[in-house]
Structure formats: structure tokens, C-alpha cells
Ligand SMILES: Nc1ncnc2c1ncn2[C@@H]1O[C@H](COP(=O)(O)OP(=O)(O)O)[C@@H](O)[C@H]1O
């Protein structure tokens with residue numbers, strides 16, 4: 456086995472402009488291959504290092520901005536990504552997804568550059584920084600001192616298909632490192648902390664987090680207790696389908712868990728009332744997203760008028776309805792069952808939406824619609840499809856929600872249909888961008904929803 460050797464960098468090599476020539480070519484190749492890269496299909500025209508912090512020799516914490524010539528139908532022209540980069544002088548048997556390649560220019564010339572989250576030394580360092588509440592330049596590591604976090608827990612990078620990257624430490628804690636960084640507090644820190652203050656045990660409470668103050672304030676990562684043995688709703692739903700089992704008891708309990716979280720969110724944040732003007736604003740927003748989605752995925756076009764009828768009906772609703780902070784991207788992959796209870800994770804919201812929008816008060820029906828779409832996803836994940844199975848889950852989930860909250864989402868069919876339609880449109884764009892093989896699943900729903908009586 457080749458001996459690996461850590462390189463050291465001169466302090467004056469760490470300037471963003473000086474370092475960029477070393478990384479630019481490698482990142483242009485490597486970034487678009489990452490699941491969390493949002494600019495798929497749009498060539499990167501420019502890269503800029505927004506900040507570089509040396510956490511140890513040479514483990515570089517980097518915020519990088521990627522610009523694209525083509526602006527997405529919705530969203531910013533550029534994105535900021537968080538990277539932890541390591542270098543070494545000689546090849547190692549490091550797994551290939553970790554390897555960016557060999558730098559040919561600048562201060563790293565001749566060195567192999569890799570994603571240091573794959574490397575135990577760097578991931579251990581992150582935990583140690585969080586434990587000790589350290590600050591290095593603009594990076595602030597903070598923690599809840601009421602919780603004791605042991606030193607030396609063994610790290611492993613989670614292999615799950617996810618939008619960020621997560622490290623599990625000794626099966627005791629999980630650190631989510633946000634890959635796509637936006638200015639402001641990330642709801643995945645803000646909301647679970649607020650829920651913990653409410654005594655809500657359905658959501659793992661953050662015990663430590665880290666943030667940057669340069670080039671702007673932003674949350675970079677959150678450490679939470681790891682739900683050992685937790686199995687996610689998606690895996691369990693597929694298992695049930697594979698063995699021709701019903702999933703209604705589980706769906707009922709998920710409905711109860713969702714309602715419990717919504718009640719705690721209502722207590723933690725303010726509840727507002729949405730009136731007729733708000734219904735029209737919402738409908739306009741949904742119609743606008745559909746227009747953008749058609750631009751990105753022209754296959755949606757034949758269904759456009761049917762889908763718009765759902766939004767038109769929403770625009771006519773004039774009974775005041777409550778709105779509050781919600782999960783924002785609820786689906787079967789966001790619920791984990793551990794010790795017989797469903798827990799809810801990942802309050803980041805839909806990653807493609809701007810943060811202020813994700814933090815806005817919204818109808819809880821939006822989360823319900825997300826989960827109902829997810830039963831439909833599971834039922835259409837493999838042939839033969841099982842639409843009736845999904846319908847039974849749907850009824851059970853809504854019944855569970857009503858049992859806990861005293862309010863049945865089925866009482867608002869027009870609102871539910873509009874949110875399900877909006878969600879299916881989002882899913883079409885998401886799948887086209889990230890997992891084209893999955894596109895038929897939300898497209899089947901689009902066809903059905905477009906055909907539904909208005
Ligand atoms: N507290 C936790 N305990 C156990 N597993 C977790 C926990 N939080 C997340 N996970 C696992 O990590 C995966 C990714 O987490 P998630 O927050 O959904 O990340 P992302 O936003 O990157 O998709 C989940 O599917 C789940 O399997």
C-alpha cells in the first residue's frame with residue numbers, strides 16, 4: 456500500500472485568488488458528478504473561491520461559487536457549495552468518488568486533491584471542533600453545553616442517496632454538512648431547535664452546529680443524535696409492497712406524528728390566517744412554478760391546462776385558513792421509525808427554493824400533500840404498480856392526522872389537490888435534474904392530476 460503523506464501549505468498560498476488555479480480545473484470536472492450539485496446540465500462558466508480556511512495541514516474548508524451561463528427557470532444564476540478538501544503527495548487506495556484528481560497549477564501543483572469528508576482524520580477533526588466550540592477565522596463551531604458529546608467517536612460517511620453529506624460518529628451522532636450554502640440560518644437548525652424547546656420528541660434535537668460569517672452569515676452543518684436502528688419510511692414502504700403487505704397501520708401512525716410536529720411548530724412559531732388574497736397569491740405562485748417547470752421539462756406541456764385548473768380552483772377559496780412553519784419537503788424518506796415511534800428529520804425544505812420562502816408560514820396541507828405524493832411514489836416505484844395500495848395509505852395517513860390534530864386534511868379537497876399538483880410539478884423538475892430514470896413516476900401523477908375533475 457502506498458504511503459500517504461500530508462502536504463503543508465504556506466499561509467500566503469491560502470488566498471482565494473492564489474489557490475483557485477490549483478482547484479478550478481479539478482472542480483469543473485468533479486462538481487457536476489456530485490448528487491448535491493444543483494447545476495446539472497448547465498455548464499459551469501466561472502468558479503470563485505468565496506472563502507478558504509485551513510482547519511489543519513492541509514485540510515481546507517472551502518466555500519466555492521459556481522456560475523452558469525444559463526440561469527435556471529427558477530432560482531439564482533449561481534450557487535455556493537461547501538467543500539472540505541485534503542491533499543496528499545502519493546496515490547492512496549482512497550475510494551474514487553473522493554478523488555478530485557492531481558492539481559497541475561498553483562500552490563497545490565503535483566498534489567492529489569480529495570474530498571476530505573471521506574477521510575477519518577478530517578471528519579474526526581470536525582467533531583472535535585464542535586465538541587470544543589472552536590472558532591477558526593470565519594468558521595464558528597457551537598454546541599449545546601447541556602449535552603455531553605464524547606471525544607474520539609469513530610466517523611463514517613453515510614452512503615445514503617442524499618442532497619447533502621452526512622457523517623455518523625460512533626452510531627451516536629450524525630453531522631449533516633450542507634453542501635449548497637445559502638445566506639441565513641438553515642431551517643434544519645432553526646426548526647429542530649425550536650421544536651426541542653417545545654419538548655417535541657419526534658425530531659432529534661441539534662446538539663452542536665457550525666456556521667460561517669464570511670462572505671455572509673450561513674449555517675454550514677448540524678450535529679444531532681443518531682437514531683440507531685432507525686428504518687426510514689421509504690424503505691419500509693417498499694418492503695411492504697414487495698411482500699404484498701398493507702402499510703395502513705404505519706401510515707396512520709405517520710399521520711399522527713406529522714400532526715404532532717405541526718402542533719409543536721404552531722406553538723413554537725406564529726400562526727397566521729390566510730385569506731382570499733393569499734389564496735390568489737398562492738395560486739399565482741404555483742402557476743408560475745408550472746410555467747418554469749414546462750420550460751425545464753417540455754413533456755409537461757400537454758398537461759398544462761389540466762394542472763392549471765387545480766390552481767384556478769385554489770384561487771377561488773375564500774375561507775380563512777391557518778398558515779404556520781411546516782416541514783416543507785415531507786416524504787417517506789424524511790420519517791424514521793426507531794423504538795416503535797416515527798421521527799421526522801430534514802427540515803431544510805425543498806432545496807431548490809430560496810431560504811426566505813422556505814421559512815415563510817405555509818399551510819400544513821402542503822406537508823400532508825408531500826407525504827401523500829410519497830405513498831404514490833412508493834406504489835409506482837416498481838412494476839406492477841399498486842395505485843390502490845397508495846390510496847389506502849392515503850386514507851390511513853389523513854385519518855391519523857385527524858386523530859391527533861382534530862382536523863382532517865380531506866376536508867379541504869381543493870387545497871389538497873392544488874398542493875399535490877404543485878408537489879408533482881416540483882418532483883418532475885427534481886427528477887429531470889437529478890434522477891432522469893425516475894421521471895415516469897411523477898409524470899404518471901401529473902397525467903392523473905391533470906385529468907382530475909376541477
Ligand atoms: N437523526 C438521524 N438518525 C439516523 N439516521 C439519520 C438521522 N438523520 C438523518 N439520517 C439518515 O441520513 C439520511 C440523510 O439525511 P437527510 O437529513 O434527509 O439529508 P439530506 O437533506 O442530505 O437528504 C436519511 O435518509 C437518514 O437515513
Ligand SMILES: O=P(O)(O)O[C@H]1O[C@H](CO)[C@@H](O[C@H]2O[C@H](CO)[C@@H](O)[C@H](O)[C@H]2O)[C@H](O)[C@H]1O
Pocket residue numbers: 616617618689784786787788789801805806825828829830832833882885
Ligand atoms: O433528499 P431530500 O430529502 O432533500 O429530498 C429530495 O430528494 C428526494 C429523493 O431522494 C425527493 O423525493 C422524491 O423521491 C422519493 C423517493 O426517492 C419520494 O419518497 C418522494 O415522495 C419524492 O418527492 C424530494 O422530492 C427531493 O426534494
